[in-house]
Amino acid sequence: MTENRFDSARADARWQAAWADAGTFTADSHAAKPKSYILEMFPYPSGRIHMGHVRNYTMGDVLARYRRMRGDEVLHPMGWDAFGMPAENAAMEKGVHPGEWTRANIAQMKAQLKRIGFALDWTREFATCDPEYYGHEQALFLDLYEAGLVYRRSSSVNWDPVDMTVLANEQVIDGKGWRSGAEVEKRELDQWFLKITDFAEDLLAGLDDLEDWPDKVKLMQENWIGKSQGLEFSFELSDGAKLPVYTTRPDTIFGASFVAVAADHPVAQGLSDDPQVAAFIEECKRGATTAAALETAEKLGYRTAITARHPFTGQALPLFIANFVLMDYGTGAVMGVPGHDQRDFEFATKYKLPIARVVAPDPSKADAPFEGEAESGDGVIVNSDFLDGMSVEEAKAEVIARAENAGWGEGTTVWRLRDWGVSRQRYWGTPIPIIHCDACGIVPVPKDQLPVKLPEDVDFETPGNPLERHPTWKHVDCPCCGKPARRETDTLDTFVDSSWYFLRFASQPDDRPFDPEEIAKWLPVQHYIGGIEHAILHLLYARFWTRALAHIGKLSVKEPFAALFTQGMVTHETYALGDGSWLSPDEVKRNGEDYVHIESGQPVTAGRVVKMSKSKKNVVDPDRIIEQYGADAVRWFMLSDSPPERDLPWSDSGIEGCGRFVQRLWRLFGQFDPSATGEDKALLRKAHQAIVAVAEDIEALSFNKAVARIYELTGATEKAAPSESRNFAIRTILHLAAPMMPHLAEEAWAAMGGEGLIADAPWPEHDPACLVEDEVTIAVQHKGKLRDTLTAPKGASKEDLEALALASEKVQRSLDGADIRKVIVVPDRLVNIVT
RNA sequence: GCGGGUGUGGCGGAAUGGUAGACGCCGGGGACUUAAAAUCCCCUGAUCUUUGAUCGUGCGGGUUCGAGUCCCGCCACCCGCACCA
Numbered sequence: 042m043t044e045n046r047f048d049s050a051r052a053d054a055r056w057q058a059a060w061a062d063a064g065t066f067t068a069d070s071h072a073a074k075p076k077s078y079i080l081e082m083f084p085y086p087s088g089r090i091h092m093g094h095v096r097n098y099t100m101g102d103v104l105a106r107y108r109r110m111r112g113d114e115v116l117h118p119m120g121w122d123a124f125g126m127p128a129e130n131a132a133m134e135k136g137v138h139p140g141e142w143t144r145a146n147i148a149q150m151k152a153q154l155k156r157i158g159f160a161l162d163w164t165r166e167f168a169t170c171d172p173e174y175y176g177h178e179q180a181l182f183l184d185l186y187e188a189g190l191v192y193r194r195s196s197s198v199n200w201d202p203v204d205m206t207v208l209a210n211e212q213v214i215d216g217k218g219w220r221s222g223a224e225v226e227k228r229e230l231d232q233w234f235l236k237i238t239d240f241a242e243d244l245l246a247g248l249d250d251l252e253d254w255p256d257k258v259k260l261m262q263e264n265w266i267g268k269s270q271g272l273e274f275s276f277e278l279s280d281g282a283k284l285p286v287y288t289t290r291p292d293t294i295f296g297a298s299f300v301a302v303a304a305d306h307p308v309a310q311g312l313s314d315d316p317q318v319a320a321f322i323e324e325c326k327r328g329a330t331t332a333a334a335l336e337t338a339e340k341l342g343y344r345t346a347i348t349a350r351h352p353f354t355g356q357a358l359p360l361f362i363a364n365f366v367l368m369d370y371g372t373g374a375v376m377g378v379p380g381h382d383q384r385d386f387e388f389a390t391k392y393k394l395p396i397a398r399v400v401a402p403d404p405s406k407a408d409a410p411f412e413g414e415a416e417s418g419d420g421v422i423v424n425s426d427f428l429d430g431m432s433v434e435e436a437k438a439e440v441i442a443r444a445e446n447a448g449w450g451e452g453t454t455v456w457r458l459r460d461w462g463v464s465r466q467r468y469w470g471t472p473i474p475i476i477h478c479d480a481c482g483i484v485p486v487p488k489d490q491l492p493v494k495l496p497e498d499v500d501f502e503t504p505g506n507p508l509e510r511h512p513t514w515k516h517v518d519c520p521c522c523g524k525p526a527r528r529e530t531d532t533l534d535t536f537v538d539s540s541w542y543f544l545r546f547a548s549q550p551d552d553r554p555f556d557p558e559e560i561a562k563w564l565p566v567q568h569y570i571g572g573i574e575h576a577i578l579h580l581l582y583a584r585f586w587t588r589a590l591a592h593i594g595k596l597s598v599k600e601p602f603a604a605l606f607t608q609g610m611v612t613h614e615t616y617a618l619g620d621g622s623w624l625s626p627d628e629v630k631r632n633g634e635d636y637v638h639i640e641s642g643q644p645v646t647a648g649r650v651v652k653m654s655k656s657k658k659n660v661v662d663p664d665r666i667i668e669q670y671g672a673d674a675v676r677w678f679m680l681s682d683s684p685p686e687r688d689l690p691w692s693d694s695g696i697e698g699c700g701r702f703v704q705r706l707w708r709l710f711g712q713f714d715p716s717a718t719g720e721d722k723a724l725l726r727k728a729h730q731a732i733v734a735v736a737e738d739i740e741a742l743s744f745n746k747a748v749a750r751i752y753e754l755t756g757a758t759e760k761a762a763p764s765e766s767r768n769f770a771i772r773t774i775l776h777l778a779a780p781m782m783p784h785l786a787e788e789a790w791a792a793m794g795g796e797g798l799i800a801d802a803p804w805p806e807h808d809p810a811c812l813v814e815d816e817v818t819i820a821v822q823h824k825g826k827l828r829d830t831l832t833a834p835k836g837a838s839k840e841d842l843e844a845l846a847l848a849s850e851k852v853q854r855s856l857d858g859a860d861i862r863k864v865i866v867v868p869d870r871l872v873n874i875v876t
Numbered sequence: 877g878c879g880g881g882u883g884u885g886g887c888g889g890a891a892u893g894g895u896a897g898a899c900g901c902c903g904g905g906g907a908c909u910u911a912a913a914a915u916c917c918c919c920u921g922a923u924c925u926u927u928g929a930u931c932g933u934g935c936g937g938g939u940u941c942g943a944g945u946c947c948c949g950c951c952a953c954c955c956g957c958a959c960c961a
Contacts, residue, residue, distance in 0.1 A: 753898075
């Protein structure tokens with residue numbers, strides 16, 4: 042009696058061991074083959090692999106296995122983004138050392154990944170918390186420091202009062218910390234910065250070359266970098282001072298009716314002895330923090346006694362302190378042109394300031410009134426002296442030219458992008474390799490003393506930075522003068538760790554961070570796959586870091602990721618009890634149309650389908666599913682149905698279907714019959730068509746379509762009678778499905794007596810001659826509707842097709858004797874009869 | 877507010893301007909079985925006067941012999957940014 046069920050538990054383990062023993066997926070930098078670097082964003086070792094990881098890594102895995110079948114030497118590595126706050130939180134909550142906690146999580150998650158059978162090169166695995174890794178990172182930091190791309194300054198920072206740490210602008214969402222969700226405060230601290238702004242222009246221009254990045258991501262980066270061009274010029278103030286302002290609309294300068302500065306602008310601060318001014322400044326600080334408040338915030342101003350002299354008309358414009366002017370953009374001061382800027386319009390309306398028109402649709406409408414809002418669109422300049430009649434663009438250039446000639450202003454570019462603050466007042470991160478000496482100032486740690494290792498004996502009893510409190514760690518002798526000095530106790534933002542890990546995967550010498558020549562063999566990454574949530578932060582930093590290293594001659598590549606793919610999330614229905622508490626899918630059962638709580642029998646409300654998250658309890662544990670259905674069924678599910686960029690709704694019946702299909706294929710593979718003879722031309726054609734189509738689909742990352750093709754070919758093959766062609770079709774399915782269901786494929790390959798591992802077998806060749814159809818189905822339309830379908834020989838003439846169509850009984854009935862005005866024939870496709 | 881995306885059966889989704897709904901899931905019917913599981917077969921957009929016809933891809937127009945697809949104007953939802961001068 043033959044076993045006719047595929048035993049996934051046995052097969053999964055067997056083939057995972059076989060790949061590991063053979064070193065199948067170990068990448069060889071010296072191989073003569075073409076190289077493919079397939080990379081998925083490495084995970085934070087939070088404790089367990091979740092379905093989102095499984096989906097992400099399955100996509101990369103299919104690509105990696107496919108590229109191997111296509112003859113490439115593939116680098117498909119995995120590692121751990123291992124520094125970060127959760128480890129410290131665990132330390133505080135459970136009294137376990139962050140390193141210990143992290144290592145245990147890594148061990149667990151690695152075992153989980155292995156059970157899914159990913160084609161990973163584990164020989165290159167590392168964690169960013171390995172001293173070897175962060176030691177090299179410290180060396181790179183010092184390289185950038187020497188190149189002048191790192192600096193320290195006191196600055197107002199975003200302080201997260203819950204996590205007790207500094208956040209980058211990018212980590213503040215709606216005025217709240219991205220992790221803790223706590224309201225962010227402002228604090229003055231000495232901080233380390235990376236000069237990402239030096240590369241603003243280049244980072245922006247580089248986006249144009251990233252053809253295989255989603256437009257959405259490029260646009261988000263473009264907006265984040267925020268280039269704007271305009272005029273910076275100074276107003277002479279009535280108190281004799283000069284006030285620099287920045288405007289992108291110098292063409293509207295004759296429409297200026299006031300000048301405004303930010304509440305924290307020096308001019309405003311200079312007036313703060315006046316209690317009214319001080320009170321207004323306080324009010325501004327209180328108001329504008331959250332997005333919700335900003336949306337409805339009224340434009341508020343305080344009119345000072347100072348006036349500003351208009352550079353052309355000499356008119357005295359009132360100077361306001363205004364709540365809508367931002368200190369950290371441009372110069373922190375603006376000229377107010379109410380007619381052509383909505384904020385200025387609202388402000389002028391409230392404070393009864395003149396609203397002049399200086400741009401009009403055409404010169405005859407120079408005095409047209411405004412209809413309740415500013416007009417920021419294009420037009421012709423009016424009421425503006427020498428600018429009258431010019432276009433907006435001409436006028437901009439003219440004003441800039443005159444300002445530059447007269448010396449009171451110049452054309453400038455202003456960026457939204459800020460330098461990257463990398464200091465974190467945290468223990469579990471890469472120590473910044475700097476020593477502070479009272480005599481010598483800031484002294485880099487000599488490279489031969491790297492890595493600066495984190496001390497192991499730390500306590501997490503009190504919030505804040507344990508490095509600061511450590512009894513000995515920060516006390517060192519100055520490398521310059523030998524006198525007692527202090528170590529920097531800040532650690533690096535973990536985004537630094539993930540800004541170069543892809544380089545270390547490609548090349549990992551002991552004595553330096555990487556070898557540029559070896560990097561050049563693999564980079565840029567051919568497919569980089571991860572979540573859209575990294576569209577700005579990680580991806581911009583990685584692009585910057587790579588550029589910065591290229592800039593100082595450490596690298597020859599500038600763009601790390603040739604193609605980016607942002608995959609959708611794995612979602613699941615949510616379940617809630619009447620009191621609003623969430624239930625996990627295990628806790629509910631279906632009762633007809635409704636759900637009930639298994640334990641209490643209470644009715645359960647099925648809610649929206651949203652991203653799986655612990656807080657909503659709508660998670661499904663991959664391990665449990667693998668145990669039940671095997672790795673291949675889970676992998677297949679991750680690839681089926683939803684296009685990869687969209688969300689994938691998890692369903693129990695879906696995974697059951699995948700489990701059934703694994704068994705169905707296993708039965709079909711068992712029908713491979715070496716003694717069968719004869720040709721089945723139609724099936725042969727379908728098999729060859731599938732070879733072409735599945736390859737195209739995989740290359741386009743349309744895994745859902747590749748899956749559908751395999752289903753189709755499977756269905757056709759099952760129905761076909763035994764023949765040599767059928768054997769070919771069976772073998773074809775085996776190869777096409779191998780990147781997606783590798784364990785089943787190996788097991789069947791071995792059972793069929795295939796040589797070696799199917800993981801090493803090439804992608805099947807298609808025969809173009811077999812693709813050609815000899816018969817085609819022709820649609821016949823009349824009055825724009827389908828009336829009949831006919832079978833005709835491929836390549837039949839227009840005349841023949843027309844005659845065939847008119848001979849159809851159904852067509853004749855539809856025509857009902859009407860006069861035929863025109864017949865349109867598309868060869869091999871359709872006949873459309875117009876009456 | 878600005879920018880981007882999406883909208884197709886009960887559900888996930890297919891469809892170079894050329895047979896809308898491939899493929900999967902759910903559902904219905906049947907076969908096999910003492911019974912069940914498993915498996916296999918058939919049906920499965922809506923409506924109607926059901927050998928057939930009409931309607932149907934968010935809504936309203938348009939181009940075309942022919943529109944899910946192209947153009948114009950809306951609507952809804954999702955995502956990103958947000959007082960950026």
